[in-house]
Amino acid sequence: MTIQYWRQRDRYYRLVGSACSECGAEFFPPVYRCKKCGSEKITDKEMPQTGKVLTYTRLHEPLPGFEAQAPFYLAVITLDNGTRVLSQIVDSPDESVKTGARVRAIVRRARVDGESGQIVYGYKFCTV
Ligand SMILES: [Zn+2]
Structure with missing residues (x-):
């Protein structure tokens, strides 16, 4: 497991993004400078756990590290x-996965690190 992962693991679990103290704009993933007004007065902000599907695809060809999970929805x-967040949709009936569907964040096993065998957890979404 990498040091990078341990440093950032809080973000994987909690969907932490950024908020601009000047204009109030919110960003995910986190930014160091506001993309709207250019301010560097940025604070961590936990993002909402709920949202809706803008678009999705069903992947049949697994990405490296995700072989055991294919096919899956991205x-x-x-x-x-x-x-906006790019994420897997899991634990949801196929017919519930569609554009506009309401979803909520859940913590699930994301992948197994090939070298150490360490299990890495992260957020995914399921339909509600
Ligand atoms: Zn701003």
Whole structure:
């Protein structure tokens, strides 16, 4: 497991993004400078746990590290504050996965690190 992962693991679990103290804009993933007004007065902000599916695809060809999970849904989700997240949709009936479907964040096993065998957890989404 990498040092990078341990440093950032809080973000994987909690969907932590950024908020601009000047204009109030929110971003995910986190930014160091506001993309709207350019301010560097940025604070961590936990993103909403709910949103809806903007678009999705069903992947049959697994990405490296995800072989055991294929096929699976990969979706762009618009969170309730307007930020967008690319995430898997899991634990959901096929017929419930569609554009506009309401989803919520859940913590699930994301992958197994090939070298160490360490299990890495992260957020995914399920339909509600
Ligand atoms: Zn700003």
